Amino acid sequence: MEYVLRTNNLQKYYKNYRALNGVNMNVPAGAIYGFVGKNGAGKTTLIRLICGLQLPSGGEFELFGVKNTDRAICKSRRRIGAVVEAPSIYPEMSAVDNLKQQYRVLGLPSFDGIDELLKLVGLEDTGNKKAKDFSLGMRQRLGIAVALCGGPDFLLLDEPINGLDPQGIIEIRELILKLNRENKITVLISSHILDELSKLATHYGFIDGGKIVREITASELERTCRKSIRMDVTDTAVLARVLDDFGLEYTVIDDTHADVYAKPNFTKLAIALDREGCEVISVEERDESLESFYISLVGGVDNE
Amino acid sequence: MNRLINAGFHELLKSKYFYITMLVCAGFGALFSVGMYLYPNFDMPENSQIFINQDNVLGIIPSFATVVVPFAASVSVAFMLDSQYNHGTIRNRLIAGHTRTETFFSNIIVMTIATVIYFACYMAVVFFVGRVIWGYEGYKLKASLVTLSIMLVMIICNGTLLSLVIGNLMRGGKIIVAILAIQYVLNMTMVFGMFKDNDVLAMLARIFPQSSLFEFSYAVVIDGLEKNLFISLALMAVLTVFGLVYFKKCDIK
Numbered sequence: 003m004e005y006v007l008r009t010n011n012l013q014k015y016y017k018n019y020r021a022l023n024g025v026n027m028n029v030p031a032g033a034i035y036g037f038v039g040k041n042g043a044g045k046t047t048l049i050r051l052i053c054g055l056q057l058p059s060g061g062e063f064e065l066f067g068v069k070n071t072d073r074a075i076c077k078s079r080r081r082i083g084a085v086v087e088a089p090s091i092y093p094e095m096s097a098v099d100n101l102k103q104q105y106r107v108l109g110l111p112s113f114d115g116i117d118e119l120l121k122l123v124g125l126e127d128t129g130n131k132k133a134k135d136f137s138l139g140m141r142q143r144l145g146i147a148v149a150l151c152g153g154p155d156f157l158l159l160d161e162p163i164n165g166l167d168p169q170g171i172i173e174i175r176e177l178i179l180k181l182n183r184e185n186k187i188t189v190l191i192s193s194h195i196l197d198e199l200s201k202l203a204t205h206y207g208f209i210d211g212g213k214i215v216r217e218i219t220a221s222e223l224e225r226t227c228r229k230s231i232r233m234d235v236t237d238t239a240v241l242a243r244v245l246d247d248f249g250l251e252y253t254v255i256d257d258t259h260a261d262v263y264a265k266p267n268f269t270k271l272a273i274a275l276d277r278e279g280c281e282v283i284s285v286e287e288r289d290e291s292l293e294s295f296y297i298s299l300v301g302g303v304d305n306e
Numbered sequence: 307m308n309r310l311i312n313a314g315f316h317e318l319l320k321s322k323y324f325y326i327t328m329l330v331c332a333g334f335g336a337l338f339s340v341g342m343y344l345y346p347n348f349d350m351p352e353n354s355q356i357f358i359n360q361d362n363v364l365g366i367i368p369s370f371a372t373v374v375v376p377f378a379a380s381v382s383v384a385f386m387l388d389s390q391y392n393h394g395t396i397r398n399r400l401i402a403g404h405t406r407t408e409t410f411f412s413n414i415i416v417m418t419i420a421t422v423i424y425f426a427c428y429m430a431v432v433f434f435v436g437r438v439i440w441g442y443e444g445y446k447l448k449a450s451l452v453t454l455s456i457m458l459v460m461i462i463c464n465g466t467l468l469s470l471v472i473g474n475l476m477r478g479g480k481i482i483v484a485i486l487a488i489q490y491v492l493n494m495t496m497v498f499g500m501f502k503d504n505d506v507l508a509m510l511a512r513i514f515p516q517s518s519l520f521e522f523s524y525a526v527v528i529d530g531l532e533k534n535l536f537i538s539l540a541l542m543a544v545l546t547v548f549g550l551v552y553f554k555k556c557d558i559k
Contacts, residue, residue, distance in 0.1 A: 080403035090394035109309035
C-alpha cells in the first residue's frame with residue numbers, strides 16, 4: 003500500500019509536558035483519514051509537526067516518502083495544503099486577493115484557477131467583500147481554498163467543522179468528499195465530532211495521551227460496531243451449533259457469551275436451545291457506535 | 307525567496323497603514339522643517355551645545371528622521387507580524403515549502419525597503435520645504451548628506467530589525483503594543499548625547515549610534531563616523547543572527 007504520511011515514534015515535548023509520546027501513524031494515499039482524539043490528545047501538535055510549524059523532539063516522519071530530516075522535505079511540503087486550527091487568511095483582503103496572495107507565495111505563474119477554486123468552495127459571489135466580514139463557515143471555506151492553491155495531493159484539516167452551524171457542516175463535508183473523490187486528494191481530518199467523521203472517513207486513527215491507540219479502516223470499524231444481540235447462555239458450544247442450524251452469523255465471545263448479527267425468532271431459538279440442554283440467561287441488544295468504540299479505546303471519563 | 311518578497315510587497319501595498327505611514331513621515335518632515343525655521347532654538351537644553359541657525363538648520367532636520375521613521379517602520383513591522391502570527395498567515399508560507407531562513411530574510415528585506423521608502427518620503431519633503439524656505443544655494447551640507455542619509459537609514463534599520471526580532475520572539479498577542487513600547491525606549495537613547503556632563507549618559511551615548519543624533523548633522527560624530535557605522539553594522543549583524551537562530555528553532559502555532 004502506498005502511504006502519503008508515515009510517522010515513526012514521533013515525539014514532541016513542551017518543557018515537561020509530553021504532547022506526543024511516540025506516535026506511529028500511517029495515512030494511505032487516497033484515504034480520508036479521520037484523526038480522532040479528545041482535546042489535548044495531540045492532534046493539532048502532530049499536524050503542526052507535519053506542516054513544519056514545529057520541530058519534533060524525537061522520532062521521525064515521512065511525507066511522500068521523504069524523511070523530515072531530509073532537505074527535500076520542503077519540496078514534499080509543496081504537495082500539501084493545510085488548515086491548522088483557524089483558517090490562515092488576511093482579514094483585510096477579499097477572497098480573490100487572499101488566493102492571489104497564496105498564489106504569489108507559491109510562485110505560480112498566473113492566477114488561472116482562482117475562479118474555479120472559489121466556485122469549488124462556494125465563494126464565487128463574494129466580490130470585494132473583505133474576509134473579516136465573512137461568516138465563520140465562509141472563512142473556513144476560504145481557508146480550505148487557500149490550502150487548495152497549487153493543487154495539493156494531501157490536505158490536512160484540523161477541526162474544520164468546529165463552530166459551524168449544521169448547514170456549514172454539511173457544506174464542508176460535501177466539499178471534502180468532492181475533493182477526495184473527484185480530485186483524488188488524500189485528506190487527513192482531525193476532529194472530536196465522531197458522528198461527523200463517521201460520514202466521511204475511510205480510515206481512522208485514534209489518539210490518546212500523545213499516542214495512537216488504534217488504526218482501523220472504516221470497513222473494519224463497521225464490522226466492529228455493527229448491530230448485534232449479545233446472548234448470555236450456559237454453553238456457547240451448543241448455542242453455536244443451534245445458530246449454525248438456523249444459518250445465523252455470530253461471534254463467540256467466551257464460554258457463556260456470544261454476539262448474534264441478526265434478529266432471530268427468539269421463541270424458536272429458545273426452544274431449540276432448551277431441547278439441547280442450554281439455558282438462555284439474558285439477551286441484550288447491542289449497537290456500538292463510533293463514540294462507544296472510541297470510549298472503549300481511550301477509557302472514557304476515567305481517563306480524563 | 308523572491309516569491310516571498312513578491313508576496314510581502316503585495317501585502318505591504320495592500321495595507322492602508324503603509325500609505326498612512328508614508329503620509330505621516332512626510333508630514334513630520336514638513337513640520338520639523340517649518341518648525342525649525344520659525345523657532346530654531348525652541349526648548350533646547352542649555353547644555354546640549356547645539357546652536358541652530360539658518361546655516362545648519364537643514365543639516366539637523368534630516369537627523370530627526372531617527373525620531374519619527376523608526377516608529378513608522380515599527381508600525382509596519384508590527385502590523386505585518388501581527389497579521390502573520392495572529393491571523394496565521396505565516397503558516398501558509400511554511401506549509402508552502404519555504405524554509406524558515408527564506409521566510410525570515412524575506413521579512414527583513416521587505417521591511418528594510420519599506421523603511422527606506424518612509425525615510426525617502428521624509429527626506430523628500432524636508433528637501434522640498436528647505437528649497438522653498440532657504441533655497442539650495444543657502445544649503446552648505448550637500449556633500450555630507452549622502453553619508454548622513456546612509457547612517458540614518460542604518461540606525462533606523464536597526465530599530466526595524468529589533469522590532470522583527472521582538473515580534474518573532476512573541477509570535478502573537480500584543481505584538482503592536484510591545485514593539486512600539488520598545489521602540490519608544492530605544493528612541494529615548496538619542497537624548498543621551500545631549501547630556502555630556504553626565505558620565506553614564508555620555509558613555510551610553512558612545513554606544514548607541516542614535517545618541518549622536520545632533521552631531522550627525524555636522525558630520526562631527528563622537529569617535530568619528532566610522533565608529534557609528536561599525537556599531538550600526540554590528541548591531542544589525544547581531545540582531546539578524548540572533549533573530550534567525552531563534553526563528554529557525556521556535557514553535558509556531
